[in-house]
Amino acid sequence: MTERGVVFDLGYTPHEGERRGRRGAITTTYRDGLNRVFGIHRRARKKILPWLLVVFAVLPAVVFVGFAFLLSTFAPEAESPFGSHADYFGITGTVVLLFVALGAPELLIPDRREGVLAIYSSRPLRPDDYVGARAASLLTVIAGFMLIPQILMYIGFAALSSDGFFKALGTNADAIPKILAAAAVYALAAAPLGLLISTIASRKAAATGIYFGVMLIGTALAAALVEASGVPGHRFAALLGLGELPAHVNDWIFGRVGSSDLVVESSGFDPWVSLVVILVVAGVSSAVVVWRYRRIM
Amino acid sequence: MDDTPILSARDLGFAYGSIVALHSVDFDLPAGRIGLVGANGAGKTTLIKILLGILHPTAGSATVLGFDATKDMLDVRSRIGYMPEGDCLPLDVTASDFVAYSAGLAGLPRNAARQRSSDVLTLVGLDEERFRPLGGFSTGMKQRTKLAQAIVHDPELVFLDEPTAGLDPEGREEMLELISRLGGFGINVLVSSHVLGDIERTCDRVLMLDGGRVLRSGPLSHLVDADVVSVDVIGDISAVVEHLTAAGATVEASGSRLLVSSSDDDPFRLVRDALASTGSGMRSLGAKTTTLEDVFLEGSGV
Numbered sequence: 038m039t040e041r042g043v044v045f046d047l048g049y050t051p052h053e054g055e056r057r058g059r060r061g062a063i064t065t066t067y068r069d070g071l072n073r074v075f076g077i078h079r080r081a082r083k084k085i086l087p088w089l090l091v092v093f094a095v096l097p098a099v100v101f102v103g104f105a106f107l108l109s110t111f112a113p114e115a116e117s118p119f120g121s122h123a124d125y126f127g128i129t130g131t132v133v134l135l136f137v138a139l140g141a142p143e144l145l146i147p148d149r150r151e152g153v154l155a156i157y158s159s160r161p162l163r164p165d166d167y168v169g170a171r172a173a174s175l176l177t178v179i180a181g182f183m184l185i186p187q188i189l190m191y192i193g194f195a196a197l198s199s200d201g202f203f204k205a206l207g208t209n210a211d212a213i214p215k216i217l218a219a220a221a222v223y224a225l226a227a228a229p230l231g232l233l234i235s236t237i238a239s240r241k242a243a244a245t246g247i248y249f250g251v252m253l254i255g256t257a258l259a260a261a262l263v264e265a266s267g268v269p270g271h272r273f274a275a276l277l278g279l280g281e282l283p284a285h286v287n288d289w290i291f292g293r294v295g296s297s298d299l300v301v302e303s304s305g306f307d308p309w310v311s312l313v314v315i316l317v318v319a320g321v322s323s324a325v326v327v328w329r330y331r332r333i334m
Numbered sequence: 335m336d337d338t339p340i341l342s343a344r345d346l347g348f349a350y351g352s353i354v355a356l357h358s359v360d361f362d363l364p365a366g367r368i369g370l371v372g373a374n375g376a377g378k379t380t381l382i383k384i385l386l387g388i389l390h391p392t393a394g395s396a397t398v399l400g401f402d403a404t405k406d407m408l409d410v411r412s413r414i415g416y417m418p419e420g421d422c423l424p425l426d427v428t429a430s431d432f433v434a435y436s437a438g439l440a441g442l443p444r445n446a447a448r449q450r451s452s453d454v455l456t457l458v459g460l461d462e463e464r465f466r467p468l469g470g471f472s473t474g475m476k477q478r479t480k481l482a483q484a485i486v487h488d489p490e491l492v493f494l495d496e497p498t499a500g501l502d503p504e505g506r507e508e509m510l511e512l513i514s515r516l517g518g519f520g521i522n523v524l525v526s527s528h529v530l531g532d533i534e535r536t537c538d539r540v541l542m543l544d545g546g547r548v549l550r551s552g553p554l555s556h557l558v559d560a561d562v563v564s565v566d567v568i569g570d571i572s573a574v575v576e577h578l579t580a581a582g583a584t585v586e587a588s589g590s591r592l593l594v595s596s597s598d599d600d601p602f603r604l605v606r607d608a609l610a611s612t613g614s615g616m617r618s619l620g621a622k623t624t625t626l627e628d629v630f631l632e633g634s635g636v
Contacts, residue, residue, distance in 0.1 A: 049457055049519040052450060052488035057441040058412050065438035078431050080467075152421040156483060158388050159416030159493075160439040161408045334388070 062162040063170050070174025074140035086139055091182070094132040098125065098186035102193030109197045122187055122212050123219070123291035129183050130223050130283060134252055136182060137175065141231030142244035144171045150239065154334055164334040168232075168327050175228050183220035191216075219287045226283040226315045227252075229322035236326045256280035260300045275304035276314050285311040337364045340399055340491055340522055341385065347393030348380055355380040356546045358394070363524075363541060367517050369533030369554070370526040372543035378526040379419065381543070382493050385524075386416060399490055412441060415484035415492035415521075419499060423476055425469030429460055432468060433482045440487035447486075454482045458512060474505035481512060491522040498532055510535050562622040563594045563601040569614035577608040593622055 057064075076083035148154050157167055191209065198205030231248055238244035255277055262274030276282075278300055285301050288294050289308030301311055339362040346359040356377045370378050383389040385398050387407030396403040398410045424432060430451055437447035455464040458478040463471070468479060477497065484492050497513060498506045513536045516523050527533055533540060534554065542549035567574055567590050578585045578594055583604045586593040594601045602619075609616060 049515075050453065051520060052442065052446065054446050055443055056412065056487075057443065059408055059441070061441035061443070062439050065435065068438075069435060078428075079426055083426070147424055147426075151424050152418065153424055155416070155418040155420070155422045156436060157439065159386055159411060159414065159418075159484075160436075161411045161441060162439065163408070 059161045059163075059166065062160050063166050066157075066162065066167060066170035067173050067177075070144050070171050071177065073143050074136075074174065074178055087136065090132050090136050090139075094129050094182045095186050095189070097128055098189040098193075101125075101190060102197070105194060105197050109199075121291070122190065122216055123287060123293055125186060125190060126183070126219050126223065126287050127284065129186060130287075133179050133182050133223055133227050134280065136178065137227045137231035138245045138248045138252075140175055140178065141228070141235040141248070142238065142241035144175060145232065145235040146238065146241050146244060149333070158334050164330040165327055167334060168330050172228065172232060172323070172326075175232065176224055179224040179228055180220060183223055184216065187216045187220075215290050219283075219290050222286045222290070222312065222315060223283045225319045226279065229319040229326070230279065232326050233322035236329050252280040256300075263300055263304055272304040272306075275301040275306060276310070279314075279318065282311040282315050286315065339363055339397075340365050341368070341397070341524065343381075343394065343396045345394035346381075346384065346391050346396050348377075348384060348389060349392050354546060356384075356391075359543075359546070359548055361541055361548055361551050363539060363551070365522050366539055367513075367523045367525065367537045369537035369540040370524055370543065371528065371530055371533050371540060372549070373528055376528075376543040377546040378528075378543055379495060380546075382416075382495055382524070382526060385410075385493065386414070387411065413490045415440075415487065415489035417480045417484040417492065417494045417497055419495040419526075421476075423468045423471075423479060426467055428465050428467055429455055429471070429475075429479050429482070430464040433464075433479065433486050436483035437486040440489075442487055450486050450488070451482075454486045455479075458482045459508070473500045474502070474508070477501060477505070477509060478512075481509070485516065485519075485521060489521060491524065492516065494523060494525045496527055497525060498527065498529060506532075561595055561601060563605055563619065564591060564622040565594065565605050565609075565619045566591050566617040567609070567614055568617060570612060571614075573612040574608045574614050577611055578604055581607065590617075 072078050075087045076085075148157070191206075191212065195205035195209065196202050198208075200208065230251065231244075234247050234251070235241075235244045238247060256279065259274045259276070259278035262268070262277070263271055265271050281299050281301060284297065285299050285306075285308050288297055288299075288302075289312075294302070294308060302308075341361070341363040343359045343361050346356055347354070348356040359377075359381070370381065372378050380389065384391050384396055385403050387403050387410055390404050399413050401409040401413075403410055427435075433455055434444075434447045434451035437450050438444065442450065452461075452464070455461060458481055460475060460478055460482065463475060468476065471479065477500070481494070481497065484494065494513065498509050501509055510532060513523060513525060523536075525533060525536055538554055539552065540554050541551045571587065571590060571592070575585050575587060575592065578592070581596075581604050582598055583594050583596040583601060592605075594605055596604055605619065608614075
C-alpha cells in the first residue's frame with residue numbers, strides 16, 4: 038500500500054518580531070543594488086560580465102605582485118618594470134567606466150520599466166532614500182574596483198620589500214590618501230553621470246550606449262574640436278572630454294602633471310579645472326536624478 | 335467591532351492640473367473589509383495614492399490608522415501593504431526572492447523575511463512555484479505574488495487595487511477567496527474595484543465614488559438589504575394595491591408585479607393580508623434583492 042502525503046494548512050502567523058522601518062528599507066535596497074550589479078539571485082548570464090570585469094580589475098595587480106615576487110627571488114637587483122599606484126588607476130578607471138555603463142542601468146531602469154517602483158512607494162522609503170541607496174551600491178562597487186587592487190599592490194610590494202614588510206608599509210603610507218583621493222575622483226566622474234543617463238533612458242541597452250557615447254566618443258570628439266583651431270575658444274572643448282578628466286586629476290594627485298598626453302592638459306588647463314568640471318557634472322547629475330525620482334515615486 | 339476609523343478624509347481634494355480628480359471627499363471607515371467602488375476615472379486610484387502618501391492632496395486631509403497620510407507617510411507605510419493594479423514584478427527574479435525582498439523593504443530582518451516569504455507564498459498557493467522566475471508566471475500566479483508581497487510583512491491594513499483584473503473565472507474565484515480570508519488574519523482590507531460583484535463577495539462595508547465625489551458610504555448590508563417585497567399577483571391587482579396603500583404600505587406596480595415596502599410594518603405580512611382580503615392569488619413572493627450595482631446606478635443617476 039502506498040502512503041499518501043498529507044498537506045498541513047499552517048494558516049497565517051502574524052509577525053511579532055523586529056521591524057526596522059526606514060533603516061531596514063534603505064539597507065535592503067542597498068544590498069539589493071549590490072546583488073543586482075553582480076547578477077546575484079539572477080540568471081547565470083547576468084553574472085558573466087560583472088565578474089569578468091572584477092577579474093580584469095584585480096588580475097593585473099595579482100600578476101604585478103607575482104612578477105615582483107619572481108624578480109625579488111631570482112633577480113633581486115633588477116628594477117621592477119611594473120606599474121605604480123597612479124598607473125594602475127589607468128587600468129581600473131577603464132574597467133570602472135565599463136562597469137558603470139552596465140551597472141547603473143541595471144540599478145535603475147528595471148524598477149521603472151517593470152513597475153516595481155509602486156512597491157517601493159508603499160514601503161517606509163522616501164525617493165531620496167531609494168536614490169541614495171542605489172547610488173551607494175554603485176559607489177561601493179566602484180570603490181571595490183578601485184581600492185582592492187591598490188591594496189593588493191600596496192601590501193604585496195611591501196611584503197617583497199628588502200626593507201621589511203612593516204617598514205615598507207610605513208615608507209609608502211603617504212600613498213594611502215592619494216589612492217583614496219584618486220578613487221573618489223574616478224567614482225565621482227563615473228557614477229553620477231551613469232545614474233543620470235539611466236534615469237532618463239528607458240532601456241538598459243540605450244543607457245549603456247549613451248554612457249559610452251558621452252565618455253568615450255565624447256572624449257574623441259572633444260579632441261577633434263580642440264584641433265579645429267579656427268573656432269574661437271576651441272580649447273574649452275577639451276573640458277567636454279569627461280572620460281579623460283579623472284586621469285588629469287589623478288596625475289595631479291600623484292604629482293605627475295605633464296607626464297601624459299591628455300588633450301585637456303595640452304589645451305593648457307590646470308588639473309583643478311578638471312576637478313571642478315567633474316564636481317559640477319556630478320552635482321548637477323545627482324540633483325537631476327533626485328528631482329526626477331521625487332516626481333515619479 | 336471597534337468603530338474607531340482606520341481611514342478618514344476631511345474635505346479631501348486632488349487635481350491633476352486643471353482636471354479635478356477628487357472633490358471635497360469626506361468619510362470615516364472603521365476596521366474590516368472595505369470596498370472602494372466606482373467607474374473607471376471615479377478617483378479610486380487617486381484616493382489610494384493619497385492614502386499611501388504618493389500624492390499630496392490639494393485640499394483637505396486624510397488619515398490612515400490614525401496617522402496623517404502626508405505628514406506621517408513613513409508611519410503609514412510601515413503599517414500598510416499595497417497591491418498595485420498594474421505590473422509591479424521584476425521578471426528575472428524568483429517569487430521567493432522577490433517576496434522576501436518586499437518583506438525586507440518593509441523593515442523585516444533577513445531571516446524573518448525569508449521565512450515569511452515561504453509561508454505567505456504557500457498561503458497564496460504558490461509553494462511549488464516559488465523558486466521559478468516571475469517572468470514565466472501566468473496572470474493568476476502574478477496576481478497571487480502581488481498579493482503575497484502586499485501581506486508578507488503582516489500589515490495592519492492592505493490596499494488591493496483591482497485584485498481580480500485580468501483573471502479568468504477560476505482565478506478570480508480563488509483571489510476573492512483569498513481576500514475574504516484576510517480578515518481572519520487580522521488584516522484590514524481596502525479593495526478597490528469597478529466589479530461590484532467582487533465587492534459584494536468580499537467586503538462588509540463600501541465607499542462609492544463617482545466623478546471624484548462620495549456617492550455612498552456605509553455597511554454593505556444597509557445599502558443592499560432594502561426592506562422591499564416583490565409579489566407577482568394573479569387576480570385583481572388594483573384591489574390589492576388599494577388594500578396595501580390603505581394599510582400604509584408603499585406600492586410600486588409594474589404589470590402584475592408589485593414592489594411593496596413599509597416603514598411601520600412587515601411588508602410580508604401586509605402582502606399576505608392584502609391577498610387574503612381581496613381573494614387574489616400569487617405566482618411568486620420574495621424579498622427583492624438590491625445589488626450594489628442597483629445602488630450605484632441609482633446614486634449616479636444612470
